[in-house]
Amino acid sequence: MNCHQCQKNCYSIKQKHSWWTRLTKKYRKEPLLAIDGNIALVGTPNVGKSVLFNRLTGNYVTVSNYPGTTVEVSRGIAKIKDYQIRVIDTPGMYSLVPISEEEQVSRDLLLEESLDMVIHVVDAKNLGRMLPLTFQLMEAGLTVILAINMIDEAEQLGLKVEPDALKIELGIPVVVMSAALNRGVRELKQTILQLLSFQPEPDSANVEMVR
Amino acid sequence: MNALSKVQIGQVQTVAQLQTQDITIRRKLMALGITPGSSLVLEQRFPSYVVKVGYTRAALDREIAASIFVR
Amino acid sequence: MTNPIIYPEPIEQAIASLENWLQSIGEQNILRHYSLSPRSLALLLLQKDPTIWQTLKQDDKQQQEVEVLLTVAENQLQYPVDLAIAESREKHARNLAGITIQTTQPAANSTQEILHRLSVNPITGFPILMVILYFGVYKFVGEFGAGELVDRIEGFFEGQINPIVNQIVAQILPWQPLQDLIGNDYGIITLGIRYATAIVLPVVATYFLMFSLLEDSGYLPRMSLMLDRLFKSIGLSGRAVIPMVLGLGCDTMATMVTRTLETKRERLIATFLLSLAVPCAAQWGVILGLLAQKPAALMVWGGLIVAIFLFVGYLSAKFFPGTSGAFYLEIPPLRLPKLGNILTKTWIRMKWYFWEILPLFIWASVLIWLGKLTGLFDLIIRGIEPFAVAIGMPPDTAPIFLYGFFRRDYGAAGLFDIQQQGGLTGNQLVVAAVVLTLFLPCIAQLQIMIKEQGLKTTAIMVAFIVPFAFLIGYCVNLFLNVLGVTL
Numbered sequence: 001m002n003c004h005q006c007q008k009n010c011y012s013i014k015q016k017h018s019w020w021t022r023l024t025k026k027y028r029k030e031p032l033l034a035i036d037g038n039i040a041l042v043g044t045p046n047v048g049k050s051v052l053f054n055r056l057t058g059n060y061v062t063v064s065n066y067p068g069t070t071v072e073v074s075r076g077i078a079k080i081k082d083y084q085i086r087v088i089d090t091p092g093m094y095s096l097v098p099i100s101e102e103e104q105v106s107r108d109l110l111l112e113e114s115l116d117m118v119i120h121v122v123d124a125k126n127l128g129r130m131l132p133l134t135f136q137l138m139e140a141g142l143t144v145i146l147a148i149n150m151i152d153e154a155e156q157l158g159l160k161v162e163p164d165a166l167k168i169e170l171g172i173p174v175v176v177m178s179a180a181l182n183r184g185v186r187e188l189k190q191t192i193l194q195l196l197s198f199q200p201e202p203d204s205a206n207v208e209m210v211r
Numbered sequence: 212m213n214a215l216s217k218v219q220i221g222q223v224q225t226v227a228q229l230q231t232q233d234i235t236i237r238r239k240l241m242a243l244g245i246t247p248g249s250s251l252v253l254e255q256r257f258p259s260y261v262v263k264v265g266y267t268r269a270a271l272d273r274e275i276a277a278s279i280f281v282r
Numbered sequence: 283m284t285n286p287i288i289y290p291e292p293i294e295q296a297i298a299s300l301e302n303w304l305q306s307i308g309e310q311n312i313l314r315h316y317s318l319s320p321r322s323l324a325l326l327l328l329q330k331d332p333t334i335w336q337t338l339k340q341d342d343k344q345q346q347e348v349e350v351l352l353t354v355a356e357n358q359l360q361y362p363v364d365l366a367i368a369e370s371r372e373k374h375a376r377n378l379a380g381i382t383i384q385t386t387q388p389a390a391n392s393t394q395e396i397l398h399r400l401s402v403n404p405i406t407g408f409p410i411l412m413v414i415l416y417f418g419v420y421k422f423v424g425e426f427g428a429g430e431l432v433d434r435i436e437g438f439f440e441g442q443i444n445p446i447v448n449q450i451v452a453q454i455l456p457w458q459p460l461q462d463l464i465g466n467d468y469g470i471i472t473l474g475i476r477y478a479t480a481i482v483l484p485v486v487a488t489y490f491l492m493f494s495l496l497e498d499s500g501y502l503p504r505m506s507l508m509l510d511r512l513f514k515s516i517g518l519s520g521r522a523v524i525p526m527v528l529g530l531g532c533d534t535m536a537t538m539v540t541r542t543l544e545t546k547r548e549r550l551i552a553t554f555l556l557s558l559a560v561p562c563a564a565q566w567g568v569i570l571g572l573l574a575q576k577p578a579a580l581m582v583w584g585g586l587i588v589a590i591f592l593f594v595g596y597l598s599a600k601f602f603p604g605t606s607g608a609f610y611l612e613i614p615p616l617r618l619p620k621l622g623n624i625l626t627k628t629w630i631r632m633k634w635y636f637w638e639i640l641p642l643f644i645w646a647s648v649l650i651w652l653g654k655l656t657g658l659f660d661l662i663i664r665g666i667e668p669f670a671v672a673i674g675m676p677p678d679t680a681p682i683f684l685y686g687f688f689r690r691d692y693g694a695a696g697l698f699d700i701q702q703q704g705g706l707t708g709n710q711l712v713v714a715a716v717v718l719t720l721f722l723p724c725i726a727q728l729q730i731m732i733k734e735q736g737l738k739t740t741a742i743m744v745a746f747i748v749p750f751a752f753l754i755g756y757c758v759n760l761f762l763n764v765l766g767v768t769l
Contacts, residue, residue, distance in 0.1 A: 258508050267613070275610055
């Protein structure tokens with residue numbers, strides 16, 4: 001609840017100052033912030049990366065934010081506790097070998113940017129055919145969190161995902177969520193901090209409590 | 212083995228192979244879950260082909276439908 | 283991190299050799315600046331990744347060595363390596379999904395299913411498409427937004443704000459030209475801000491609201507599916523439906539979004555059609571408002587623009603080499619949109635749009651003021667006048683074609699002003715509306731076109747569009763006159 005409120009506040013502040021930020025955009029090279037980490041959101045089109053980006057950063061930068069049409073990389077800052085984490089939203093990609101121009105953009109970003117972590121956002125309804133990209137990201141030596149999004153829709157179809165089993169099988173953190181409903185976003189934030197080693201890994205008892 | 216454009220509507224089909232030279236289409240079909248061994252149901256032909264694969268639907272044009280061969 | 287997948291033996295051997303080779307060449311490795319693990323690099327090389335191979339080509343020796351390794355693996359496998367890699371991954375993914383997902387009986391959602399069937403079935407789907415366009419676009423945006431709302435806000439400006447501004451300006455500023463900069467006919471407030479908020483904003487707001495509704499309900503992909511065949515005949519695919527519909531809101535945004543189209547050819551044709559024959563919401567909204575009392579004139583304008591869209595599309599499909607892009611699209615489930623999300627989206631888009639246009643409107647006011655002050659503006663207008671007269675327009679419409687270049691909608695809004703003063707016949711209105719619709723894209727759209735397609739391509743498009751717009755205007759005028767039609 002607190003977290004939710006905080007996000008709301010951040011958002012409204014952004015809104016108020018946007019005309020000013022816009023006017024002064026040209027004269028600022030970098031925000032005067034110490035960045036504690038760089039993370040990127042990747043995944044196929046239509047899995048809700050941009051919605052998650054908005055949830056994490058409270059930033060609505062995407063102009064044409066409808067399915068499969070993030071055409072540019074957007075960057076924002078997520079404030080998690082006292083940490084400033086740069087979040088990069090990428091156009092959809094199906095595999096590490098790019099076919100279209102959008103995919104090329106995302107892949108180049110993975111190749112050339114120094115990232116602390118990537119969050120692979122997948123559609124819970126179609127987990128099976130999205131995992132190959134997870135494997136490729138892991139093979140690339142990146143630190144990966146698997147964010148199983150749109151869980152509400154999967155549940156409607158009678159699907160139940162077991163994140164713990166998947167976590168053991170893959171050996172990476174797995175978060176089940178619905179960004180549109182703001183479900184699981186808090187767990188994701190915690191996992192991000194843990195992976196950036198700003199927070200000790202909670203023991204299993206704590207994990208149970210969070211659920 | 213039949214092309215998807217020739218099969219009956221509403222029956223479960225198993226994909227046998229993708230006969231397309233275009234690697235892009237092959238990859239996109241795979242991303243949609245249409246791979247050799249997967250099963251799908253053709254739902255309609257006009258104005259576009261609509262198939263149900265697992266829990267999702269996809270629309271395809273005639274040329275792509277003709278390149279998907281099912282058992 | 284551990285390897286999630288073990289590939290078939292020949293591939294693993296090839297990976298191992300490539301990894302060794304990458305390590306052995308060490309500093310000389312031209313791929314070393316990529317922040318990927320050696321295993322990942324090896325796999326990308328085996329899959330003939332274009333970028334990585336391009337880099338590799340800088341060094342003949344290294345390239346040859348990789349080619350040898352690849353051929354060895356391919357021979358052992360007797361199967362394309364990239365397919366084998368993809369299949370191993372998919373097999374493992376299916377297994378994992380099988381272990382970690384439980385299926386129970388789905389909660390029956392038959393209404394959703396029925397709605398989906400109705401929306402994609404050709405017998406019911408096309409009428410549904412028509413109904414949505416009629417009520418969503420024509421009734422809501424056209425009649426409510428461009429009619430009702432514009433009338434009210436415009437009336438408020440004319441009645442309340444402009445007189446006050448003019449009065450204050452007259453009292454505070456001693457110099458007439460300075461007064462004109464802020465108030466009077468072309469002032470920043472009385473013209474620039476009035477156009478932006480009273481004429482453009484209501485239309486754009488209602489359009490974006492409708493668009494967000496279509497988007498969040500999941501209807502847009504169904505629209506693509508229904509229109510794919512039609513779009514194939516104009517060199518596009520169903521995928522281009524989304525940018526085109528967005529173009530009816532804002533062509534600048536839509537031109538950016540053509541980037542989601544798969545082939546260069548498709549992007550080129552879409553960009554061209556957007557700049558020629560897809561009026562943006564503010565533009566067609568105002569035109570709709572102007573022609574609303576004359577249904578026949580509205581039909582002529584609408585029919586003509588649709589015909590030009592299809593015909594020019596058909597010609598460009600013939601003219602540009604290549605075939606239409608393949609069409610495949612995931613069709614998400616239909617959902618009941620959440621009001622909060624829709625309002626947020628509409629708000630974001632409007633904000634983007636408003637901040638995009640407001641400075642331009644103000645600049646336009648300043649430029650017009652400067653132009654008037656120096657006499658340059660009159661010079662340009664005198665240059666346009668003969669063309670305006672040639673297409674049967676009164677000479678005082680010449681400025682609106684110049685405005686039209688600042689913003690598509692700016693020109694249309696200018697037309698609105700002249701019409702308010704009661705200066706145009708039905709025929710003249712149709713001709714002006716047609717020319718303005720086809721005429722140059724606005725400055726913002728031109729900028730994006732240059733960014734996306736390059737200066738040369740954009741220049742060629744513009745060189746076609748300007749004469750074409752006037753030619754069509756001339757023909758329409760001639761045709762109406764010869765037939766003796768009075769709209």
